[in-house]
Amino acid sequence: MNEKSAVTRNAAKELVMFLFCSTVYRLFSGALMVSLTWTILNQDEGGYLPLALAIFCSFIPAFITPAMIKRLSLRMNGRQMSSWFVLGLAGLALISGVSRDFTLGLLITNLFAWLMIMSLEASLDMWFAQIQRGMDETRVRRISGATTATSQAALMTGPLLAAGLMPILNGMGFSLVLSAGFFMVAAICFTRHSQPSAVQTTVEVTAATRLPxxxxxxxxxxxxxxxxxxxxxxxxxxxxxxxxxxxxxxxxxxxxxxxxxxxxxxxxxxxxxxxxxxxxxxxxxxxxxxxxxxxxxxxxxxxxxxxxxxxxxxxxxxxxxxxxxxxxxxxxxxxxxxxxxxxxxxxxxxxxxxxxxxxxxxxxxxxxxxxxxxxxxxxxxxxxxxxxxxxxxxxxx
The missing domain is CATH 1.20.1250.20 (MFS general substrate transporter like domains)
Known part of the structure; x- marks a missing residue:
């Protein structure tokens, strides 16, 4: 009985950690992406091609992420991967401040920031799968609803954070704030002794009905x-x-x-x-x-x-x-x-x-x-x- 209670407490602590890290990460990532978009737009007065190029290139990492996650999952679990990816965003936030006057530098920073974000979404799903393992379906639905609500709230607040701080802080000052926020999340969610990775199982793809x-x-x-x-x-x-x-x-x-x-x-x-x-x-x-x-x-x-x-x-x-x-x-x-x-x-x-x-x-x-x-x-x-x-x-x- 005591062992079961200990497992429940550990799962609850892990869930709180997940909710905090995923929410704060999305808050700062929303601020970072809208600041990059706005800075790129204002590089060339009246020119929208750099912005279009930045938006198009932001979807290129979708082709890279699956292979990268598959390879990294052999050595790390979802929580550890999330920590390293958020740490990558901390570095990219600093680079965005340094390169704020260089269109090419901003475009490259935007590309790698999207690579980190798409990878993070996959690693966070892995982390969530570890937490909810063994729970009943009703509880999983409630937890999933909570994560969706907090994440969407953070994504909505991120652009407002950028709008409020960028006029007050100079370009590098705002980048330092974002980098510090990402570094805090990376430090909190990092662990050397977390739960083992989920057991990989083979699932047969059924073709009973084609996707319309x-x-x-x-x-x-x-x-x-x-x-x-x-x-x-x-x-x-x-x-x-x-x-x-x-x-x-x-x-x-x-x-x-x-x-x-x-x-x-x-x-x-x-x-x-x-x-x-x-x-x-x-x-x-x-x-x-x-x-x-x-x-x-x-x-x-x-x-x-x-x-x-x-x-x-x-x-x-x-x-x-x-x-x-x-x-x-x-x-x-x-x-x-x-x-x-x-x-x-x-x-x-x-x-x-x-x-x-x-x-x-x-x-x-x-x-x-x-x-x-x-x-x-x-x-x-x-x-x-x-x-x-x-x-x-x-x-x-």
Whole structure:
């Protein structure tokens, strides 16, 4: 009995450590990425090509991360990997301050920062898998909900942190603050004697039902939508003579919309009527588009439009995760997600090219892509697919 209590206490301590480290990391990473985006945008007055190049290159690490994680997992567990990756971000934060006046240096820093962030997302999932091993499904769902809520809150606060501190501190001062924050997280989550790595098991990929295009295409569009949004937002802010504060606010409310729809999904139990749920998401996307197009250039109105768009986009992401998790094994999900991420890079290149060609209306593409994604999910095949879980063992996200 005492041994069981000790195990429970250790698991609780590990969970608290995970929540703290993952939340604070996302707070400072959100501040770092928005500061890099803003600094790159202001390198060439009136020139948006460096920003487009930075956003496109930020998705290149998606091809490198899986092989790197697989190799490192032979020697380290998720918590140890997370510590080293956060330490890498601490160094990159310093480099961003040193190279703040050099476009090439900022582009390279941005590329490696995204490599660390994508690797961290994988290592944090490994760490979470260690913590929840042996717990009942209900408790795992509650823990997963808590991590999602705290992480989204941190990602929303990060841009505001940058907006508040960058005008006060000089370029290097802000970089030192970020580096110190990352170093603190790395030191806290580092351990030499943590839980052993999860036992690797072979899971057979079942092919009972092919993934419909109406679901796969929205999966491909997730990262391009985020990339198109990250490009159009600073372009819009700069073209209207606004500053970093407005950029931080608009970026934050988009994330707030994604967090809000997550709460509503849990409260309303929307799985009972997927057609109504997806139709509601399309309505939100259309309302957001019309508001952005027709309303005056007022910060409050634009923020409300992006809040609604964030709800539509976040709702689509929730539906995609549920649809694939309830139908395929973990190995099959990983296969489809990796294929979608690989195709996302050329799609993003096409979208950024279109945005550069129609720079005055660059905002339109992310709005239209969110609407298209939800419309595809509403197709009968995707809706029926999500309702009926197969005999394949479902994996909790």
């Amino acid at each position: 295009l109406t679901l796969f295409v929205p999966m491909v569009l997730i990262w391009p939508i985020l990339g198109a949004f990250n490009f159009m937002l600073p372009v819009y802010v700069a073209s209207h003579g606004w500053a970093l504060f407005e950029l931080g606010v608009l970026d934050a409310v988009f994330g707030l919309g994604m967090a809000l729809i997550g709460v509503l999904v849990i409260i309303a139990n929307t799985g009972r009527n997927l057609t109504a749920y997806l139709s509601g998401l399309i309505a939100l996307a259309l309302i957001a588009t019309l508001m952005w197009l027709l309303m005056p250039d007022n910060l409050l109105l634009k923020a409300l439009s992006l809040l609604i768009l964030g709800m539509a986009f976040g709702g689509a992401r929730v539906h995609i995760r549920v649809a694939i998790a309830c139908r395929y094994s973990e190995a099959a999900v990983g296969l489809y997600v990796s294929r979608a991420n690989a195709l996302a890079t050329p799609v993003l290149l096409l979208i950024l090219s279109l945005q550069l060609a129609m720079i005055d209306n660059a905002w339109l593409l992310p709005f239209l892509l969110v609407t298209l994604s939800v419309a595809l999910l509403l197709q009968t095949s995707a809706t029926r697919f999500a309702r009926g879980p197969s005999s394949t063992a479902a994996v909790g996200a």
